[in-house]
Amino acid sequence: MKLSTQPYKGARDFYPEDKRLQKYIFSQWSTVCERYGYEEYDAPILEPLELYAAKSGDEIVNEQTYLFEDRGGRQVVIRPEMTPSVSRMVAARRQELPYPLRWYSMPVNWRYERPQKGRLREFWQLNVDLFGVANQSAEIEMIEIADAIMKQFGAPDGSYEILVNSRQLVDSFLQDELQLTVDTSNAIRRLIDKIDKISNTEFDSQLSQLVGDKPKVQIIDFLQATTLDELPAGIATRPAAQSLQVVLDGLIQTGIKSFRFAPKLMRGFDYYTGVVFEVFDTNPQNRRAMFGGGRYDGLVGIFGVDPVPTIGFGMGDVTLVDFLEANNLLPKLSSSVQVQMLPMGISVLEASKVAKALRKEGVNVAVDFSDNKTDKKIKSAVKRSIRYVVFVGPQELQAGALTVKDLDSGKERSLTMKALASLLQA
């Protein structure tokens, strides 16, 4: 049987041109996170099954994990998301860590799903988390960072919007106002989470099965509010609503434009406890959630230590690249190879010495030692987006200068090594 050259289904090979784009994305992510004082951390891609069983939500654990038994009989999972791992790390050093703790990471995650547009089995995900801040400055900062990242990639206002809701508000409405049980309230939340995937009649009928006619009407009213003032009477004065109002006011004062209150927004994970938010692609051809997060004050505590107030979000690379493509925001990226050197009638060792000297000047040089014709060598440089080729023959060695051809303009000139190095640093 012939060995396949294809990557595993739903995963990607990154050839240098693909890797360049990935590095660009990672570097934009890092830049914004570090500007806001976040430090990078990492965790192993394998974790014990128990870590996810606790809180991640049933679909991910039961249907989407890469779960197996290792050679020592342990049930392990290739992580489907980073949040349980980072909570574990904080719990392990609960007492020593200096709060507020601002952490980010860019891990690869795996989920066994049907690969489709915007969704692969292997994906990278920026994770940004703030530990130890219970007040709303945390929510405001988190949403500000999400917005700053979109801007860093050049996304214009209007190309996305940030939906904001509060799990606490929803719970308070269902449990305190409508006096529903916790179980019914959770079931309703999960139903609302699916609202865009099922028909109105289907939603209506499932909601009827969960509650009576009067609560149903009130719930539908609740979901249609576009501001906190439009919520059914009695809610606005509850602490959850007032707390959310502080966040929304803060976002205005911080100068965030593209956000709105969205009472339908639930987010899938079970572990959220407060404000949740989601960045949504507003392109009519591509309307969908791109990424989001929220407050999850309970996760660190499941490890048997004092809980830590926490808020965070995760942003995947696959949907982001789709967004950048659709909005013409993909930059032209050139090779890390600045110069391809073509030795012309000199020995390999002589050529290596010139290359070495150029490298000492800080230039990234590849030497084409192949026996190909010059034409073919130049084509090879063009193919990999290298801008300059440098010819080195006996004449150049004698003159102490290089013949440099700019493949963009086609022009050739003679330059010393230092002159070439400063041209490239300009």
Next chain:
Amino acid sequence: MKLSTQPYKGARDFYPEDKRLQKYIFSQWSTVCERYGYEEYDAPILEPLELYAAKSGDEIVNEQTYLFEDRGGRQVVIRPEMTPSVSRMVAARRQELPYPLRWYSMPVNWRYERPQKGRLREFWQLNVDLFGVANQSAEIEMIEIADAIMKQFGAPDGSYEILVNSRQLVDSFLQDELQLTVDTSNAIRRLIDKIDKISNTEFDSQLSQLVGDKPKVQIIDFLQATTLDELPAGIATRPAAQSLQVVLDGLIQTGIKSFRFAPKLMRGFDYYTGVVFEVFDTNPQNRRAMFGGGRYDGLVGIFGVDPVPTIGFGMGDVTLVDFLEANNLLPKLSSSVQVQMLPMGISVLEASKVAKALRKEGVNVAVDFSDNKTDKKIKSAVKRSIRYVVFVGPQELQAGALTVKDLDSGKERSLTMKALASLLQA
């Protein structure tokens, strides 16, 4: 049962201070590779089992892989090494890729082993590969890069040595000179690979079982040579020896000091076909192989395409960090957070505005929104290796200047935002 906060056995959590070191290592690796014209690529961490069954060597595949069946019934492996993946990628685009192809990668690999000093189950590994060059300039470049990486980390000459051998030379000696069969020759090679792990008597007795007395003496003679001239008569004129001599001469002319011919060096993987090399820690307390590689001209061809001459090496992070520690080469790394801002009697929003303005100047700022006392806030900054704290109160807002405390010197001064930004860029 209490959920464990420990990482999976043999794997590591990277807290920000650990991640800093990892990023330093990655950045040194990248810098050298890119100077030599190598471009970064990547591949998925999951691969089909068949990919390794072909060539990686029995121990790794049968005893050390993380092997499991996915939810679709496919036998998959978390990669134990990158070479099969990169060969697959080159084979997939055999015709289109521009040769010579210089590629590097810094993947995470997994092997189910007993964790011990210098060996973990999860490790990162620099992979450097040159495709499409059959002559010895490839060997020289590869060993030069290995040497340049050691120098980039500050390793002095003498703290390591590079052992060089040739599989072809060994095969030629055993098969052409001693007229042994391919199977016996392979068995002898595997035995020699274990030579430092077993006693002399054990080696002697196992060798006796494989060959007669006369060849045994000749083999032991062969293994004791320190230069090609010292090899048993007849070998030095064979092509394999002459080809290796070109490499050794080239290394001298390139200015590489810390290398020597080592006929005992075999390297574990079955796929090597020519020159092999290994960088060895010479510290008496820590004498051992750190990393290595060699020529493996056959791997791309197993995918049913024309073979491509290839040489490469892999360098793990765990042994490297041990080496840097033992040689006092670990640098002092400071936090990516340049400034911790402490709001003093101003609102969160006012503080956020100042932070935002500082970020626009390119400063990495974290704001301490906690209710902790000033002392505790300063301690928290010290703890995470942040050098400057900035106090912002009503006075500072009015004066348009910040009170900046240097935690290294303990000195305080008043600076405008621009002055602080240029101080940090200096």
